[in-house]
Amino acid sequence: MQIQLAENYGFCFGVKRAIKIAEDNKNSSTYGPLIHNSKEIARLEDDFQVGLTDSHKVFKAGDKAIVRTHGIQKQELEELKNNNVNVVDATCPYVTKPQEIAQNMSEAGYSVVIFGDEAHPEIKGVKSYATNGALVVTSSKELQDIKLKEKIALIAQTTRKVEDYMEVANYLIPRYKEVRVFNTICNATFENQEAVLNLSKKADVMLVIGGKNSSNTKQLFSISKDNCADSYHIEDEKDLDFSWFKNKKLCGISAGASTPDWIIQNVIDTIESKID
Amino acid sequence: MQIQLAENYGFCFGVKRAIKIAEDNKNSSTYGPLIHNSKEIARLEDDFQVGLTDSHKVFKAGDKAIVRTHGIQKQELEELKNNNVNVVDATCPYVTKPQEIAQNMSEAGYSVVIFGDEAHPEIKGVKSYATNGALVVTSSKELQDIKLKEKIALIAQTTRKVEDYMEVANYLIPRYKEVRVFNTICNATFENQEAVLNLSKKADVMLVIGGKNSSNTKQLFSISKDNCADSYHIEDEKDLDFSWFKNKKLCGISAGASTPDWIIQNVIDTIESKID
Incomplete structure (x- = not known):
């Protein structure tokens, strides 16, 4: 079976930028998940001590709060600033x-x-x-x-x-x-969607890799499913079921904007180690 | 054969307003046809001495110039005003x-x-x-x-x-x-179009009455033709061909926004005098 990546997939500009900001701001916390990928967030915690909180109220004056790519509510941002929290804005432009x-x-x-x-x-x-x-x-x-x-x-x-x-x-x-x-759908979304459309038309099995709560991954999966009945939304290689690949010739792969390359590579390596 | 008028047809607000303005301004001239209906324009000339010129340059200071329902070009309007022509604006709002x-x-x-x-x-x-x-x-x-x-x-x-x-x-x-x-398509257009759509779906012959150069009449005719193959665009009763009505049960009638009621009535009277 051949494996082919979509022409465009994975990390977008806003996600790359946010991860760079997080890596540059060790010993801080994000309010809500920085991006919709729990494994990448665990990596930032392990390697860069960037924590995660689910309330903006826990930040005190002088704390460093990273605003997630998806942005936060206007009132919450104002509250953080009024409380003299050191706000680092990773909201995607x-x-x-x-x-x-x-x-x-x-x-x-x-x-x-x-x-x-x-x-x-x-x-x-x-x-x-x-x-x-x-x-x-x-x-x-x-x-x-x-x-x-x-x-x-x-x-x-x-x-x-x-x-x-x-x-x-x-x-x-x-x-x-x-x-x-206002056409506020971002170009990365357009490009990833167009690429998954083209690939899912010719593949006989499709994998779309990304967080289960990632909106853009769900859209990619929906497009894939429309064109290739054997489409699967997985978070990482642990979700793979090798029966999917029986008698298949071309496995297409796309990934959401919050899916890091290392997860995509793990999926490919795992398939290649098991399937001819 | 039964004759049925569309639920909405004919003169719109802007046309009625323009004719009233013309009737109230005897001994004047319009620059270009006031509305797209030559017979109504002839009536205004005969009964109200409202003439028609095809250039704004003929107006001199003190002349009364009626601006047609379709409006004129900004520069021409400015020229008329600069030349102290008495401009009466019948442009549809x-x-x-x-x-x-x-x-x-x-x-x-x-x-x-x-x-x-x-x-x-x-x-x-x-x-x-x-x-x-x-x-x-x-x-x-x-x-x-x-x-x-x-x-x-x-x-x-x-x-x-x-x-x-x-x-x-x-x-x-x-x-x-x-x-x-900007949704600048006028309501009368919407209403006349919707009415001709409904009527042309049930009629077996359709007449759309209006000037051959009337944009809105052409649109009504196009909708009618899409739903009733035997649709005819006529200017008045002189364009009628009685073979159209052979073996027909329901003749639907619509009319453009510049078509006066008296023309529509002439068409109906002529058909009724010839057809059972």
Whole structure:
């Protein structure tokens, strides 16, 4: 069986940048997981003493708090700064952008609609910047009984599929006077999605490697599954089931933006050691 | 054969308003046809001495110039005012709006894209307000080799089909950072289009009455033709061919926004006098 990596996969600019920031800030803590990959976070703890806390309230004046790639809520950031915590911002610049848009559009009197997962930290953060509130939806169905202002600003979670985003845009545009559509889906997401699409069309088994709670990995897996029925979302080599590869010719591999190369390499090495 | 009028058809708010303005301003002239219906224009000339000129240069100081419903170019309007011509503005307010948007967006640094017919007076007018220029297209194909700014303002001719407008929006949104979509298709257009859609689905012959150069009539005809193969675009009763009605049960009728009721009534009377 041949193994082929997607043309684009894995670590994006924002994740690489955040890991560099963490490595440069030994003996600190992140508020929430820096990236959605528990194994990489364990490595940062072991090798760089970068801890993890699940509340911003534990930081005291003088503590160093690293803000995760997905960003945090506006009020929490303000609280940290007011408490003289030493804030090191590892928010991905592609997430800072929709935060700014949410704030500007909300202040300019637009109804802010965010296409994304309400429970995801990135979206909790972006929403908090819409000072007059925002509506978070995952499809146009959730907009059907809602009356918005005649001017709407539409923002997407950075890791969403563009086709799904367009579904929401297509619902809103004919119904309102102005719909200001911000294309906030990041380029790495686009490129990884396009590459997994191409590869999953020709592979007869596909592995998508990434954290189970990683939004962008889930999107990659969804695209893969649409084109290759034998697609599997795994976190690392321990999730492999070698029966998947029986009578297969081409195993395609993609990985989410928070998946480090060393995990991908472990998966490849493990398959190669067991399968011809 | 039964004859049924569409639930919404004919004169829109802007046309009614313009005719009222013309009737209230006897012994004046319009620059270009006030509305796209030559017979109504002849009536205004006969009954109200409202003439028609094809150049704004003929107006002299003190002359009364009526601006047509479709609007005129910014520079021409300024020239008329500078020459102390008494300008009576019958531009439809739904056309004034896209003119303002074109100017504001152009001045705010957006690439202005207008979805419409470059040769139509409304679009010539709207385009003239985009002080830094605008691109006029009728489909996304015309955008394929063009690099625009990252911020785009998209404006539609008031009388276009919303599905065709969405085709252009769907091309632009994934390719640029911000696409500000202004829904400038007017409600009367929406309502007349929806009504002709419903009627043409059940009628076995359809008549769409309106000027041959009327954009909105052409759109109504296109929708009708998609649903009822025996659809005919006529200007008045003289265009009727009675063979169309042979063995037909339901004749649906719609009319463009510039078609006066008296023309529609003439068509109905003529059919009823000849057909059972």
